[in-house]
Amino acid sequence: MTARPIAVVGASAAGLAAAEALRRSGWTGPLTLIGDEPHLPYDRPPLSKQLLHGAWEPERLLLRTEEQLAPLGLDLRLGTRATGLDVATRTLTLDGGETLACAGVIIATGVAARTLPGAEGITGVQTLRTLDDALALRARLTGTGRRLVIVGNGVLGCEAAAVARELGHDVTLVGIDATPMAAAVGTEVGELLAEEHRARGVALRTGAVDGFETTGGGVTGVRLAHGGVAAGGGGGGGTRLPADTVLLAIGSTPAVGWLAGDPALDTSDGLRCDAYCAAAPGIYAAGDVARWEHPVHGRPLRFEHRMHAGEQGMAAARNLLAELAKEGVEGAEPQERRPFAPVPYFWSDQYAVKLQAYGLTTGADRVETTVLDRAERRSVALYGRDGNAVGVLATGLPPRQVRALRAVIATPVPWEEARERIRTATAAG
16 A cells, blocks of 8 residues: 655745655655645745846745755645645645545645735736746836836835835835834834835825726726825825836735635634644644744734744644654654744845844734934834733844844743843944
């Protein structure tokens, strides 16, 4: 009888990390890696930065070459989509109708870019989630003098705006929130970013998109709903923003639609997992798609951050093998499951400004920002919840100070204690 494989669904950073960790941790059985894109696993953060800018070509984004993947002995299924999962039997259904009975499954399908009603089929209206998306947008930004409207002033929108301005294009950044990245970093840090974008020539607008204007099937403008204004004041309702390219950077949705048919899984805001990254017996999740019980923060969390994806992929792999070993599955070496308790980390590069954050910055009920040098966009912000400091963010600080900040919120600490430790960490230099 042929041994059942472990299947990793999602040829992403999390999926590749899981596959490699399975082999390192002793899995000797068949290993299948399924990816809906035709490309080998690649890194996504450079899509909105180096690749869009033209400084890097696609080959540089590859996480592993074919030669580097060969020792893993993968059954690599690229351009293949999983369409269903029977949790009780751990059986996957693939888009060609094939079924794959598995010893275990790790789900790392990530997220899909959100779009807007009426955007489909309009030439020049794009999202930026995949390598093909980024290459298509880069092609439209070839040359200079393009009129780019970016809808969404979160991390992705701000990064793309910075690149487009550096390439010499006319950029308008539109957001529901008056301050860029406010949901992720708070108002004061967001205002520093707004100042930098304005200084670089980006037009900031606040408002909801009411629709698109087209000529011959191509976009010519974006209409803001009544009340749309220029960020910082001015403007009026129903404004039209001229555009020959529009980037929709309005967030994402976890790629869990293919799992919704099984009542054993909770697919509200991602795939719900326990502290070990398990969604059901033998079914684990990692990366952007996973919403798991963080043992330190005591509540379910989901992060769309690159460093987190790799770490969780490895944790899910180790814990799945520990479970399979207890089930007596051949090829799984005995080990203990361990809760996954990372210190979340994310970064963003915009012009010469580098943001780095540890812990939880969203959902804070208290934020305190210290601007160290406004002209240089140097600042540090502390984020609190229920009386404890749970996150810290730095802009423009040297690596030594940034590393010191991580230790402050590795675990939640009382607010006043964290404030004093922040002062000490940023006092020199």
